[in-house]
Structures are given as structure tokens and as C-alpha cells.
Amino acid sequence: MVQGKLAWRVGRLAAVRDETPSARTLALDVPGWPGHLAGQHVDLRLTAADGYRTTRTYSLAAPAEGERVEVTVQRVPDGEVSPYLTEVFTVGDPIELRGPVGGWFVWRPTAPDPVMLVAGGAGIVPLMAMIRARRRAGSRAPFKLLYSVRTPEDVYYADELRRPEPGLDVTIRYTRKGPDGRPGEPHRIGVADVNTAGWPAEFSPQCFVCGPTGFVETVADILVALGHDARRVKTERFGPSGS
Numbered sequence: 001m002v003q004g005k006l007a008w009r010v011g012r013l014a015a016v017r018d019e020t021p022s023a024r025t026l027a028l029d030v031p032g033w034p035g036h037l038a039g040q041h042v043d044l045r046l047t048a049a050d051g052y053r054t055t056r057t058y059s060l061a062a063p064a065e066g067e068r069v070e071v072t073v074q075r076v077p078d079g080e081v082s083p084y085l086t087e088v089f090t091v092g093d094p095i096e097l098r099g100p101v102g103g104w105f106v107w108r109p110t111a112p113d114p115v116m117l118v119a120g121g122a123g124i125v126p127l128m129a130m131i132r133a134r135r136r137a138g139s140r141a142p143f144k145l146l147y148s149v150r151t152p153e154d155v156y157y158a159d160e161l162r163r164p165e166p167g168l169d170v171t172i173r174y175t176r177k178g179p180d181g182r183p184g185e186p187h188r189i190g191v192a193d194v195n196t197a198g199w200p201a202e203f204s205p206q207c208f209v210c211g212p213t214g215f216v217e218t219v220a221d222i223l224v225a226l227g228h229d230a231r232r233v234k235t236e237r238f239g240p241s242g243s
């Protein structure tokens, strides 16, 4: 079973969707895909004509639809793999992938307890998979999302997050420039944001925090300082993951 999960499979790019000027969702058809939980990720492997190989990790952005899976890739301007995936990789092209990987940073639709999601930038990807899995399962677990981005143009899944959804509260904070006419200075997420956009610690929510390493550490420290049980604060860091 474990062997099956870790086997490399060949998927094919079936469709693309631009999320922001620098992030693109890739829908991959993967024959034999075994299914996955929201929060898990995959390894994608590329092989050049000269045999050079490189691997990167990407969170799954949505529950599986049969053998179709989605990832959302943010282009890192001087990166090796993400510019290829967002600019060159074309519908019909093959890619190797391995997964699903990760059994801890996951949300199960049977869990009834409140959920606090905190995302920085591309860290929204596995948290969006949780929101979509909740919707798909008809779960009534109450969710709150606190999402930090640079500017309104950097919001992933913007239309979907704007749509009202019972039991889901969305709060977006901007670090560089907010929407025109909106009061409040752009700022990085701090104690006041986590406190007002989140659940009180006595509600014992499951907390999922995802983004760049510094962001994740800051938010996890704030949650614990606000009284949340550290064991219920799960984190995923989007640091460099290549090999």
C-alpha cells in the first residue's frame, strides 16, 4: 500500500487556470490516482532531454475528481521549476508525480470541530483544498480563514472566496496595498488580526497555518500566546523543497 502511494506515476496536463499574474492552477489527469485528503501534497518530477532530473513539492489544491488532481504554482522569478510549470508546461504534456504525501497536516470532513485557517501567499493552496473538501462533503464544521497577501491582485481563488458560503468566514489582510477606498493601513498579520478573525482558544479549534517559514512561525507563536493548544496548531512551511 505504502509502495503504491510512493510509486511515480505519469500524469498529463489537462487544463490550466490563471489565478493571479504569477500563479497558475494546473489540472492533471493521473491514471490510477488513489485519492487524497485535503492538506496533502505531491512531488512533481521533471526530466530534461539530457537526463537531468529535479523534483519539487506542491500541495493539492482540491479534493480529487476521480483521476483528476489540481495544484496551484506560484512563479518564483529566479526559480528552476516554477517558471517552467507556470509558463512553459502545456496542455497535453506529461509529468511524473508521486503521492499523496503527508498524513498530519490534513483535515478530515468527518471532524465536527471549528477550524481556523491562516494562509500567507501561496500557503492558501492546501487550506483551499480544506474549504473545498468541506463544501464537497456538506460538512457543517465552522471555518474561519485569515489570508495575508501583498495586494488585491495577489488573492488566489478570488471569485470563489468572495462568494458567501454558510459557515465560512473569510478575512483578507494586505501587506503592501489594500483595495481602493478601504480603511486601514496595509500591514503584516499580528496578534490583533489573529484574535479578531479567529476563534477564541476555549472553542478548541483545529488550526492550520501555511506559508513561508517566517510567516508560519510568527502565526503559530501568536496562536499559542493566545492560549491555543500547541498540539492543535498544525503548520506547513513552503520552503525550498527541491532535490
Ligand SMILES: Cc1cc2nc3c(=O)[nH]c(=O)nc-3n(C[C@H](O)[C@H](O)[C@H](O)COP(=O)(O)OP(=O)(O)OC[C@H]3O[C@@H](n4cnc5c(N)ncnc54)[C@H](O)[C@@H]3O)c2cc1C
Pocket: 041, 056, 057, 058, 059, 060, 071, 072, 073, 074, 075, 076, 078, 079, 080, 081, 082, 083, 122, 125, 126, 212, 236, 237, 238, 239, 240, 241, 242
Ligand atoms: C510541503 C510543501 C508544499 C508546497 N506547496 C506549494 C504550492 O502549493 N504552491 C507553490 O507555488 N509552491 C509550493 N511549495 C514550494 C515549491 O516546492 C517550490 O519550492 C517552489 O515552487 C520554488 O521552486 P523553484 O524550482 O521555482 O525555485 P528554486 O530553483 O528551488 O529556488 C529559486 C530561488 O527561490 C528561493 N525559493 C525557493 N522556494 C521559494 C518559495 N516558496 N518562496 C520564496 N522563495 C523561494 C530559493 O531559495 C532560491 O533563491 C511547497 C513546498 C513544500 C515544502
